[in-house]
Amino acid sequence: QSALTQPPSASGSPGQSVTITCTGSSSDVGDYDHVSWYQQHPGKAPKLMISEVSKRRSGVPDRFSGSKFGNTASLTVSGLQAEDEAAYYCTSYAGSNNFVVFGGGTKLTVL
Amino acid sequence: QITLKESGPTLVKPTQTLTLTCTFSGFSLSTSGVGVGWIRQPPGKALEWLALIFWNDDEHYNPSLRNRLTITKDTSKNQVLLTLADVDPVDTATYYCARAFYYIGAALSDWGQGTLVTVSS
Numbered sequence: 014q015s016a017l018t019q020p021p022s023a024s025g026s027p028g029q030s031v032t033i034t035c036t037g038s039s040s041d042v043g044d045y046d047h048v049s050w051y052q053q054h055p056g057k058a059p060k061l062m063i064s065e066v067s068k069r070r071s072g073v074p075d076r077f078s079g080s081k082f083g084n085t086a087s088l089t090v091s092g093l094q095a096e097d098e099a100a101y102y103c104t105s106y107a108g109s110n111n112f113v114v115f116g117g118g119t120k121l122t123v124l
Numbered sequence: 125q126i127t128l129k130e131s132g133p134t135l136v137k138p139t140q141t142l143t144l145t146c147t148f149s150g151f152s153l154s155t156s157g158v159g160v161g162w163i164r165q166p167p168g169k170a171l172e173w174l175a176l177i178f179w180n181d182d183e184h185y186n187p188s189l190r191n192r193l194t195i196t197k198d199t200s201k202n203q204v205l206l207t208l209a210d211v212d213p214v215d216t217a218t219y220y221c222a223r224a225f226y227y228i229g230a231a232l233s234d235w236g237q238g239t240l241v242t243v244s245s
Contacts, residue, residue, distance in 0.1 A: 015170060047229020051171075058220055058238055059163075059171065064231035102171050106229030112184040113161075113230050118170045 016041065016114035017103055024122040025093045033119045035086040035103030041114050043084035047106035050079055050088045053118075054099045062101075063088065090121070098123045126150035128160075128221050128236035135242050142208040142241060146221030153179055153199045159224040160204040161232060162195065164217040172217075177204060178226050211243045 018036040025031035035042065035050075042048055048066045051059040061070050063079040066086060076091045086105070090097050103116040132144035146160055153160060159178035165171050175195040176184045185193050194207045204221060218240045222232035 045229060047231070049229065049231045051232070053171075058235040059222075059232070060235070061231060061233050064225075064228050064233075070233070104173070104229075104232075111187060112176065113173045115171055115173050 015117035016107070016111070017105060017116035019101075019103060019116040019119045021117070022120045022122065024124055025090075026124045027093050027095065029093050030089060030091045031093060031121065032087050032089045033101055033103075033121065035088070035105075035116050037084050037086075037105055037107075037114065039084060041084075041105040041107035041111070042081065042086050044108070045106045046081070048079065048081060048086040049104045050077075050086075051102045051104070052099045053102065059102065093123050095123050097121060126223065126234045128223065128234060130219055130221050130236045130239040132219075132239060132241065134240060135244065136211050137245050138212055138243060139210055142211050142215070142243075144206045144208075144219055144221075144239065144241070146204040146206070146236060148202050148204070148221075148223070148236075151223060153177075153197055153202070153204070155179055157226045159226055159230065160197065161222050161224045161230065162204075162206045162219060163222060163232070164215075164219045165238075166214070166217040169217075174208075174219075175206060176224055176230055178224070182226075184230075213243045215241070216243045217241060
């Protein structure tokens with residue numbers, strides 16, 4: 014069981030927006046602004062999309078945005094495109110004991 | 125250009141020790157804030173963080189696997205090694221190594237292609 018909770022699936026039509034949530038606790042997401050989001054296409058290595066809650070990595074389209082409220086972080090994909098269909102994982106720094114925790118991943122389908 | 129590549133056995137027998145090597149280029153593990161981590165993914169399942177080692181020799185392990193894992197680095201060779209003791213078929217997975225940044229919560233900025241390890245007798 015993953016330390017961070019993500020919905021197993023999400024979907025949207027091309028052009029729509031979809032938001033994926035990542036719920037942790039006051040020991041990780043709620044206590045640190047060190048949430049990252051990764052995109053993974055089938056058979057490929059994950060790719061860092063967002064770090065520090067909302068900072069897009071260079072080259073990542075501004076259709077991708079991140080935010081956080083309390084113990085829940087969110088990834089929003091606006092103007093969905095077919096190439097956005099992938100699995101998305103969140104991670105958070107969790108202090109010196111656990112250090113890093115992962116979410117269970119969300120499969121995003123573009124209808 | 126930053127590259128990372130995992131290498132090691134593709135098949136390991138139960139109870140054996142698995143040793144994987146991450147060979148990287150384009151960055152140095154002697155640079156402040158830089159680290160290398162290992163992450164695995166069983167077929168069809170989610171990513172699981174295993175271990176991280178940083179420029180200052182700081183090591184961190186997934187608490188659930190801590191007693192079976194060891195991570196070491198050879199800065200001169202640009203390599204990071206991961207050993208996983210007493211393997212079981214549930215350890216069958218694609219193992220990835222990735223560059224990490226300490227000061228932004230160990231965000232994993234660059235990943236290797238991964239190597240599939242099967243545990244079977």
